[in-house]
Amino acid sequence: MPDIRLKAGLFVCLLAGISLFLWLITSATIALIIFAIGLLVYLYIHITWLHQLNAWFKNPNLKSIPEGSGAWQDVFTNLLQYERNNLANQAQLSAAVERFNLTANTMPDGLVILSPSNEIEWCTPHAEKQLGLDLSTDQNLPIVNLIRDSQFIAYLVGKDYSEPFKLKSWQNPEVVFEIRLMPFESKQKLLICRDMTQLEKVDIMRRDFIANVSHELRTPLTVVGGFLETLTDMKGAVPDALKTYFAMMLEQTVRMRRIIEDLLALSTIESNNEAPDDIEINMASLLNTIKNDALNLSHGLKKAKHKVHLEADSNLNLIGGQDELHSAFSNLVSNAIRYTPPPSNGGRGEIFITWQLVNEQPVFTVRDTGIGILQQHIDRLTERFYRVDRGRSRETGGTGLGLSIVKHILIRHQAKLDISSEIGKGSTFSVVFPKARIAQQKVLN
Ligand code: ADP
Numbered sequence: 001m002p003d004i005r006l007k008a009g010l011f012v013c014l015l016a017g018i019s020l021f022l023w024l025i026t027s028a029t030i031a032l033i034i035f036a037i038g039l040l041v042y043l044y045i046h047i048t049w050l051h052q053l054n055a056w057f058k059n060p061n062l063k064s065i066p067e068g069s070g071a072w073q074d075v076f077t078n079l080l081q082y083e084r085n086n087l088a089n090q091a092q093l094s095a096a097v098e099r100f101n102l103t104a105n106t107m108p109d110g111l112v113i114l115s116p117s118n119e120i121e122w123c124t125p126h127a128e129k130q131l132g133l134d135l136s137t138d139q140n141l142p143i144v145n146l147i148r149d150s151q152f153i154a155y156l157v158g159k160d161y162s163e164p165f166k167l168k169s170w171q172n173p174e175v176v177f178e179i180r181l182m183p184f185e186s187k188q189k190l191l192i193c194r195d196m197t198q199l200e201k202v203d204i205m206r207r208d209f210i211a212n213v214s215h216e217l218r219t220p221l222t223v224v225g226g227f228l229e230t231l232t233d234m235k236g237a238v239p240d241a242l243k244t245y246f247a248m249m250l251e252q253t254v255r256m257r258r259i260i261e262d263l264l265a266l267s268t269i270e271s272n273n274e275a276p277d278d279i280e281i282n283m284a285s286l287l288n289t290i291k292n293d294a295l296n297l298s299h300g301l302k303k304a305k306h307k308v309h310l311e312a313d314s315n316l317n318l319i320g321g322q323d324e325l326h327s328a329f330s331n332l333v334s335n336a337i338r339y340t341p342p343p344s345n346g347g348r349g350e351i352f353i354t355w356q357l358v359n360e361q362p363v364f365t366v367r368d369t370g371i372g373i374l375q376q377h378i379d380r381l382t383e384r385f386y387r388v389d390r391g392r393s394r395e396t397g398g399t400g401l402g403l404s405i406v407k408h409i410l411i412r413h414q415a416k417l418d419i420s421s422e423i424g425k426g427s428t429f430s431v432v433f434p435k436a437r438i439a440q441q442k443v444l445n
Helices: 004-025 028-058 071-106 125-131 150-158 197-233 240-271 283-300 322-338 390-395 402-412
Strands: 110-114 120-123 165-168 176-184 188-195 279-281 307-312 318-320 350-358 361-368 416-422 426-432
Touching: 004 028, 004 071, 028 071, 110 125, 120 125, 125 188, 150 165, 150 176, 197 240, 240 402, 279 322, 283 307, 283 322, 283 350, 318 322, 322 350, 322 361, 322 402, 322 426, 402 416
Parallel strands: 307 350
Antiparallel strands: 110 120, 110 188, 165 176, 176 188, 279 318, 350 361, 361 426, 416 426
């Protein structure tokens, strides 16, 4: 198809040719008049098509698009093509949106899109049902106005979404949802809400079973241990040849008792859905107690003598459950002692405990100069009964449950455990608390 400029050029040349011819056979005046009339007609035709184009734009409809003539035929043909492509793209987009809506509505999980300032932008009917929302009235409202659970609010503003959050339905306390938040586009978030009621029931059954078994075993074990101890202490009651066997039996009962105590402690923490106590903990005093416990443990371990250094910011106190955090910190420090060969055994035997603000967050760190842990084990250390070296764990009175207990206590405090280690050089366990857990300094008058 010739170019529009070519068509216009051809018309002007034809008009000029005719005018020249008339000039030759008649006069210049007649030729100029004919040329001017030709240009006027040409202009009129263009204005007419321009008018038609303008009229069509007011009501763009594929069926009523003008056909045009000359250069305008090309314009209208291209416009028709453009409009057809446009309609096809629109149809494709609508189909994609329709498909997305259908998929989102079919998913059993509820989806909510949150704006950068946590307002509800969009949600699926499932999310409306699960979280008691109504998109028609709640759109653009802050989600914290509608889900008023304080732990959920802390999770949302805490910005650490690596672990999901468990939310009890306010409509039915038996229903438990797992909430996952994912950064979406630039600063928006996608909230995924999954009904975990059935899984939670199975989990509760498992926890109850372990707690019940542990509880049932505790009494007979105490009796057996008690008798073994009495017999061992009674002069002449145990023949010399059997004394080592008795000592071994006693050692094993003590070990089993320790495992049972840890299992009970773990199930108590796991099944505790209440928020931990929110009291101000005097960290300087707590850390001193922990340091002394560590020294006692070190002295008890075959007269080993570790050096324990404590460096704590005495103005930095924490809000949380004192007993739980005492247990978590002690676990980390006792691990550091147990997995660090003392100087008498050729090791450096030094443990460094620090408590300070790092990037505005309170951090408790235990660094040891012990055996270290291979990288491949680090992610699994907090699993129940996961031990890198079973022999060493057992030898030092370990149950394989210490770090699981630590993990659950930290989850309850919205804190996370960072572990780094180098084999033969030592390990560092850091507990990073959210800023919100810093106790405000009391202003003295
Ligand atoms: P355990 O009672 O066996 O110490 P934990 O749950 O406390 O159980 O720790 C799990 C495993 O992690 C331990 O068996 C040990 O292999 C490893 N571990 C924990 N702390 C340290 C540490 N400070 N240095 C080296 N290994 C460690």
